[in-house]
Amino acid sequence: MPVKGEEPSLQTGLVVASHGRHLDVLDEAGVRHAGRLHGRGLRVVCGDRVLFSYAGQGDDQADVHSRLPRTHLLERLNGRGLAEPVVANLTQLIVVVGPEPKPDWDIVDRYFAGAEWSGLKAGVVLNKCDLPGAADPQLQKEIASYAKLGYPALSCSTRHDPGTAALAAQLSGQSSVLVGQSGTGKSSLLNALVPEARAITQEISAANLEGKHTTTTAALHHLSSGGCLIDSPGVRDYAPPLPLARQIGEGFREITRLAAQCRFADCLHRTEPACAVREAALQGTISSRRYGSYQRLLDLVARFEGPPRKDAPRGKGRTG
Ligand SMILES: Nc1nc2c(ncn2[C@@H]2O[C@H](COP(=O)(O)OP(=O)(O)O)[C@@H](O)[C@H]2O)c(=O)[nH]1
Ligand SMILES: [Mg+2]
Ligand SMILES: [Zn+2]
Structure with missing residues (x-):
């Protein structure tokens, strides 16, 4: 027990799970x-580095006193339109989709846009590729469209070939989080990659093919190949904190590449004349579906009054 008035000796720790005021270090x-x-x-989240002391002699409970500076923070807009921290100190975001539940590509694009705005690497994994639905041409086309943009786009199965080797290679040495809709197999992938994690998985209800939330809090696990992997609760929806309207396009690589060819330097690629982005979407040289995701993000920004600030209430939006 520290003597009264004496500073407890502080150690560095890593938050591997957090639930309200309670956490695992x-x-x-x-x-x-x-x-x-x-x-x-x-306030700390999974992935944070902290300074802690032991609560008392013979007590190995950690009292967390402070948080060390973050190199990166993954955030989401909550139901009240406020930026909420999700996971800290990442180097990579992996969005997991599957033939079921039916992918919501807007969510995928929002994760990728958030990653671009905050300088994080991002990749997409098509899990459950043992299921016949994984061969669906439309699904394959969407996955290929991310690869075409230069993002890692992998196929995996936790049950059959090709297994999870490609994902393991992608994760090696990185601090990654698995994100995406519930039921796509994030926890199953974690279990396959880190067998001792034994994250809880659950059977998708055959009646509605909709995953129920089972993972309720993010949890960090070290990888034997170096780096770490964080499993996160599934989302029904997701939006990152939004930048100004004119910066939304920077979340979309194909828009960033084409924007210089628009007639107006401040083109928002909506209805402006001689817009190279809109033209490319019409011609099909860029994905018109992703162009739609871009427009819906612009709509979301436009709903907020005044200059959007990261810490300001944003009204009701699609949130995670
Ligand atoms: N067919 C098939 N099912 C899988 C695969 N991976 C996970 N599942 C199943 O998908 C359901 C949801 O998995 P879970 O890991 O809990 O998804 P999470 O919500 O993303 O964490 C469970 O019934 C798993 O058994 C896979 O590669 N193939
Ligand atoms: Mg899960
Ligand atoms: Zn334009």
């Missing part, structure tokens, strides 16, 4: 401790 020796936040206003 890994110390530098790799030992896991249940912990709690010590200090008002302190």
Whole structure:
């Protein structure tokens, strides 16, 4: 027990799970401790590095005193339109889709746009490619469209060939998070890659083919190949904090590439004359579906009054 008035000795730890004021902290020796936040206003998420002390002698509960600076923060807009931290210190975002549940490509595009705006690597994984639905030409075309943009686009199955080797290679040495709709197999992929994780998986209800939420909080696991992998709860919807309207296009590589060819330097690629982006979408040289995702993000920005700020209420939007 620290003597009254004496500073407790602080250690560095890594938050591997957090649920409200309670969290799990890994110390530098790799030992896991249940912990709690010590200090008002302190907020940490999975992936954060923190300073902690032991609550008392013979008590290995960690009292977390402060958070160390973050290199990256994945955020989402919550139901009240506020930016909410999700996971810290990532280097890579992996969006998992499957033939079921039916992919919501807007969600995928929003994850990719958020990654572009915040300088994070991103890739997409088509899981469950053992299912016949994975061969659907439309699904294959969408996956190929991400590869064409230069994003890693992998096929996996946790049950049959080709297995998860391609994903394992993509994750090696990176700090990655698996994100996407519920039921696409994120926890199953984690289990396949980190067998000791034993994340809870569940059977998709055959009646509605809709995944139920089982993963309720993000959890971090170290990979034997180096780096770490975070499993996250599935989302019904997702939007990252939004930049200004004229910066939305920077979340879409094909729009960034074409924007210089638009007649107006401040073209929003809506109805402006001589817009190279709209023309390309009409011609089919870029994906008109992703162009639609771009327009819906612009609509979302337009709904907010005043200059959008990262910390300002944004009204009701599609949120995760
Ligand atoms: N056919 C098939 N089913 C899978 C595969 N991976 C996961 N599933 C199933 O998909 C359902 C949802 O998996 P889960 O890992 O909980 O998804 P999560 O919500 O994204 O974490 C479970 O019934 C899994 O058994 C796969 O590669 N092929
Ligand atoms: Mg899960
Ligand atoms: Zn334009």
